[in-house]
Amino acid sequence: MRRRLLTVTGVVGxxxxxxxxxxxRVSGQGGKPSSPPRMPDGHPDLQGTxxxxxxxPLERPAxxxxxxxxxxxARLEAGVAARNEAGARPISGSxxxxxxxxxxxxxxxxxxxxxxxxxxxxGTSYTxxxxxxxxxxxxxxxxxxxxxxxxxxQKRVAAxxxxxxxxxxxxxxxxxxxxPGAYDxxxxxPLGERCLLGFGSTSGPPALPNYFYNNLHKIVQxxxxxxILNEMVHxxxxxxxxxxHLPPTVRKWMGDSVGRWxxxxxxxxxxxxxEQTRFRGASxxxxxxxxxxxxxxxxxxxxxxxxxxxxxxxxxxxxFAWPATDELLYEYACHxxxxxxxxxxxxxxxxxxxxxxxx
Amino acid sequence: xxxxxxxAVTVVVAAAVGVVIATVVMPVSGQAPAYRAARGADGxxxxxxxxxxxxxxxxDIQTHMARPAMALRTGPYGPLPAAPVLAxxxxxxxxxxxxxxxxxxxxxxxxxxxxKQKNQENWLxxxxxxxxxxxxxxxATYLPHPFQVLQxxxxxVMVYQYAGAVRDIYLKDPGPAPxxxxxxxSVGRWxxxxxxxxxxxxxDRTWFDRAGNFHSEALHVVERYTRTGPDxxxxxxxxxxxxxxxxxxxxxxxxxxxxxxxxxxxxFKCVEFVEELMYGQxxxxxxxx
Amino acid sequence: MRVTCATAAIGAxxxxxxxxxxxxxxxxxxxxxxxxxxxxxxxxxxxxxNPHTWIHIEVKKADGTTEVWMIEGGSPNSLLRRGVTRESxxxxxxxVVDGYQARDYTLKRAxxxxxxxxxxxxxxxxxxxxxxxxxxADPAAGRGAPR
Numbered sequence: 001m002r003r004r005l006l007t008v009t010g011v012v013g014x015x016x017x018x019x020x021x022x023x024x025r026v027s028g029q030g031g032k033p034s035s036p037p038r039m040p041d042g043h044p045d046l047q048g049t050x051x052x053x054x055x056x057p058l059e060r061p062a063x064x065x066x067x068x069x070x071x072x073x074a075r076l077e078a079g080v081a082a083r084n085e086a087g088a089r090p091i092s093g094s095x096x097x098x099x100x101x102x103x104x105x106x107x108x109x110x111x112x113x114x115x116x117x118x119x120x121x122x123g124t125s126y127t128x129x130x131x132x133x134x135x136x137x138x139x140x141x142x143x144x145x146x147x148x149x150x151x152x153x154q155k156r157v158a159a160x161x162x163x164x165x166x167x168x169x170x171x172x173x174x175x176x177x178x179x180p181g182a183y184d185x186x187x188x189x190p191l192g193e194r195c196l197l198g199f200g201s202t203s204g205p206p207a208l209p210n211y212f213y214n215n216l217h218k219i220v221q222x223x224x225x226x227x228i229l230n231e232m233v234h235x236x237x238x239x240x241x242x243x244x245h246l247p248p249t250v251r252k253w254m255g256d257s258v259g260r261w262x263x264x265x266x267x268x269x270x271x272x273x274x275e276q277t278r279f280r281g282a283s284x285x286x287x288x289x290x291x292x293x294x295x296x297x298x299x300x301x302x303x304x305x306x307x308x309x310x311x312x313x314x315x316x317x318x319x320f321a322w323p324a325t326d327e328l329l330y331e332y333a334c335h336x337x338x339x340x341x342x343x344x345x346x347x348x349x350x351x352x353x354x355x356x357x358x359x
Numbered sequence: 360x361x362x363x364x365x366x367a368v369t370v371v372v373a374a375a376v377g378v379v380i381a382t383v384v385m386p387v388s389g390q391a392p393a394y395r396a397a398r399g400a401d402g403x404x405x406x407x408x409x410x411x412x413x414x415x416x417x418x419d420i421q422t423h424m425a426r427p428a429m430a431l432r433t434g435p436y437g438p439l440p441a442a443p444v445l446a447x448x449x450x451x452x453x454x455x456x457x458x459x460x461x462x463x464x465x466x467x468x469x470x471x472x473x474x475k476q477k478n479q480e481n482w483l484x485x486x487x488x489x490x491x492x493x494x495x496x497x498x499a500t501y502l503p504h505p506f507q508v509l510q511x512x513x514x515x516v517m518v519y520q521y522a523g524a525v526r527d528i529y530l531k532d533p534g535p536a537p538x539x540x541x542x543x544x545s546v547g548r549w550x551x552x553x554x555x556x557x558x559x560x561x562x563d564r565t566w567f568d569r570a571g572n573f574h575s576e577a578l579h580v581v582e583r584y585t586r587t588g589p590d591x592x593x594x595x596x597x598x599x600x601x602x603x604x605x606x607x608x609x610x611x612x613x614x615x616x617x618x619x620x621x622x623x624x625x626x627f628k629c630v631e632f633v634e635e636l637m638y639g640q641x642x643x644x645x646x647x648x
Numbered sequence: 649m650r651v652t653c654a655t656a657a658i659g660a661x662x663x664x665x666x667x668x669x670x671x672x673x674x675x676x677x678x679x680x681x682x683x684x685x686x687x688x689x690x691x692x693x694x695x696x697x698n699p700h701t702w703i704h705i706e707v708k709k710a711d712g713t714t715e716v717w718m719i720e721g722g723s724p725n726s727l728l729r730r731g732v733t734r735e736s737x738x739x740x741x742x743x744v745v746d747g748y749q750a751r752d753y754t755l756k757r758a759x760x761x762x763x764x765x766x767x768x769x770x771x772x773x774x775x776x777x778x779x780x781x782x783x784x785a786d787p788a789a790g791r792g793a794p795r
Contacts, residue, residue: 039400039511039512040400047511047513047514087770088770088773089770090764090767090768090769090770091762091764091768091770092768093744093764093765093766093767093768094768095686095744095746095762095768096686096746097684097685097686097746098684098746098747098748098761099684100681100682100683100684101681101682102681102682102748103681103761107674108674108675109675109676110674110675110676110677110678110679110681111676111681112675112676112679112680112681112747112748112759112761113675113747113748113759113761113762114675114759114761115720115721115722115759115760115761115763116721116722116760116761116762116763116770116771118722118727118770118771118772118773119701119721119722119723119726119727120722120726121726121729173676173681174676174681175674175675175676175677175679175680175681176676176677177674177676177677181643182677183643183677184642184643184644185642185643186634186638186641186642187634192699194630194631194634195630196628196630196631212723213699213722213723213725213726214698214699214723214725214726216725218514218516218527220509220510220511220513220514220515220516221511222399222400222407222509222510222511224407225407225507225509227509227516227518229516229518229525229527231725232698232699233523233698234523234524234525235523236516236518236523236525238507238509238518238623238624240623243621250625252625252626253626253628327729328527328529328533328729329527329725330537330540330724330725330728330729331493331540331541331542331698332698332699332725333493333540333541333697333698334697334698334699335490335491335492335630336492336493336541336564336697337695337697337700337702339700339702339718339720339757340678340700340720341638342638342641343678343679343750343751343752343755343757344677344678344751345638345641345642346641346750346751346752346755347677347678347679347680347750347751347752348643348677348751349641349643349752350751350752350753350754351751352643535733537728537732537733537734538696538724538728538733538734539696539734540696
């Protein structure tokens with residue numbers, strides 16, 4: 001009898017609590033239609049999965065206007081769609097091998113043709129901010145270009161590239177990188193190739209589109225921590241709210257992020273980068289300030305300011321829209337099957353061995 | 360604003376009433392009160408925080424005495440550390456552990472037991488932890504590293520300091536995993552105050568510990584997370600894998616909250632640390648002693 | 649839809665700018681433009697890993713013996729979001745691959761410059777192939793958006 005009373009009372013008490021929570025949530029969402037949905041702590045709910053893929057490059061090409069008209073954008077986007085459609089068309093099943101000497105493909109495809117277009121998911125439209133179809137992520141300087149390197153930075157970057165090496169192999173092979181010793185050690189390879197961080201500052205900060213694939217980012221928000229999960233390379237950046245930065249002796253690959261609210265904008269301040277992270281050649285004194293603002297039921301505005309007096313002559317700022325997606329993030333196991341890094345190193349050793357043998 | 364405050368006050372009062380009634384009535388009936396954790400934004404027990412296991416399960420999930428090393432060789436009077444680990448001395452020894460397996464028995468099929476023993480003998484070349492590969496589930500839980508739970512009304516994600524492994528706990532079942540993965544596909548649901556996470560879609564590449572305990576791609580793990588105190592989670596993982604085991608079996612252990620005021624995950628990007636091991640032979644000038 | 653000269657110029661600049669100079673890595677360091685290959689054979693294994701799926705196919709040599717080649721593809725995750733699963737690339741499915749061999753030519757590895765079915769259709773594009781849904785069906789249909 002007592003146990004039955006306990007059960008009924010417990011259920012009633014719990015039900016009151018549950019209904020009250022539901023009521024509180026509903027009442028919190030009332031008010032102006034433009035007010036974003038809010039968390040129980042009153043701050044805007046920034047959560048969701050966002051696809052950062054866009055056609056808008058970081059820097060504005062010289063001669064381009066800052067904003068595309070709807071027509072211009074539509075035509076360009078149709079061009080991209082046409083390229084994708086062409087890439088999906090069948091080819092001959094009885095085709096021959098590609099040409100010896102390479103197929104002339106440029107950039108990352110490395111004169112060997114890379115792989116098929118169907119693997120890619122680089123974006124289909126230009127980012128829209130304040131109703132404007134932007135031709136660059138960079139908005140300050142107003143020319144949409146990253147400012148110049150400081151003289152010290154120029155020297156530093158040049159020194160990194162000119163590390164002395166005994167590798168005297170000269171090659172006319174357009175597929176090879178020209179920096180001396182580029183293939184000497186795993187540490188000389190890009191961080192993405194080593195599976196340490198996603199290429200293209202995909203996790204950052206700043207979190208940028210990489211124009212290839214896996215541009216999905218998921219935000220989970222709690223009162224004391226906001227997490228930005230980047231699909232590539234399964235990096236979770238945890239922003240400690242209202243906290244102090246780590247001491248300068250502690251460095252992190254994605255820096256140390258602390259956050260606070262500025263009205264309805266989440267401001268994330270990141271410092272304490274490692275020597276190796278080197279965003280676009282930055283030093284370890286890089287500071288990134290990001291601002292996340294919900295501008296629509298399925299859109300965040302992401303704005304970032306880069307400061308590194310040891311690298312750029314002035315701070316610079318960029319912004320772009322983060323549209324929500326209903327898609328899922330999947331596992332990004334990279335190091336677990338990194339044949340590519342092995343292939344690159346072994347290829348260089350084979351080249352050197354053959355060159356030595358033919359002497 | 361005011362309606363929100365009123366709503367919040369209602370919540371507090373109702374919860375307090377509920378707690379008072381529960382605590383007043385329950386002891387009279389002779390039962391110890393189940394711990395009632397604070398609720399998070401999702402109305403569920405709040406698992407947010409930084410947690411860590413405090414046991415020796417990662418060395419060997421079964422009860423074991425201390426051992427000279429994880430890689431052994433035959434010696435004149437018993438096993439000795441194998442040559443590659445000899446220089447580590449006592450640092451390379453295996454500490455003793457009371458196992459975390461219910462019944463202390465892992466019900467291997469006979470051919471699978473032979474594979475476990477072979478794994479253990481070949482630990483140095485076969486344990487995926489050595490290469491900083493993603494640790495799988497439940498090993499990620501009891502590695503000697505903290506992990507952080509981020510839980511809101513719409514999402515649960517677990518972030519592990521080890522190798523930056525992450526698990527996005529889907530709160531709606533998307534159906535079978537499209538491909539196999541190292542950390543599996545996790546689907547979470549609540550059973551009362553317990554978070555139940557159903558994990559499928561594993562590949563066969565992870566181990567359960569450094570003792571060679573392993574599984575096939577048919578692995579199915581069901582985890583249960585229950586807060587039993589302000590700073591403790593009672594954790595259970597039931598293993599089902601008919602290709603490897605003759606029946607399901609369960610691991611059980613407490614997880615403790617890291618209570619330091621500045622507790623946070625730090626970087627353990629061990630991928631960098633194993634480059635010499637995995638690729639050193641392909642340097643232009645291999646490193647010599 | 650006609651593209652004006654100005655739009656085309658902007659487009660060329662923009663689309664060129666949008667391709668990063670360095671992706672995950674440049675293929676040119678990994679594969680040898682002087683060693684083109686054309687391979688044909690059934691799938692024996694698929695490694696769905698990032699950023700490169702590796703498709704292993706069994707190739708018959710001139711002397712009748714077989715050897716296994718590893719073909720480097722792209723990231724699978726975007727494909728998974730389009731409904732591709734392990735069923736989409738089943739063991740035994742015949743593939744035709746053109747590309748270039750690894751610079752370490754002791755390795756039987758090549759980039760999947762073009763990976764098709766024997767009739768020339770490209771993979772993963774929703775039309776019929778071994779184990780794929782019937783022609784015209786969207787492989788993503790029925791999986792739904794979980795949230």
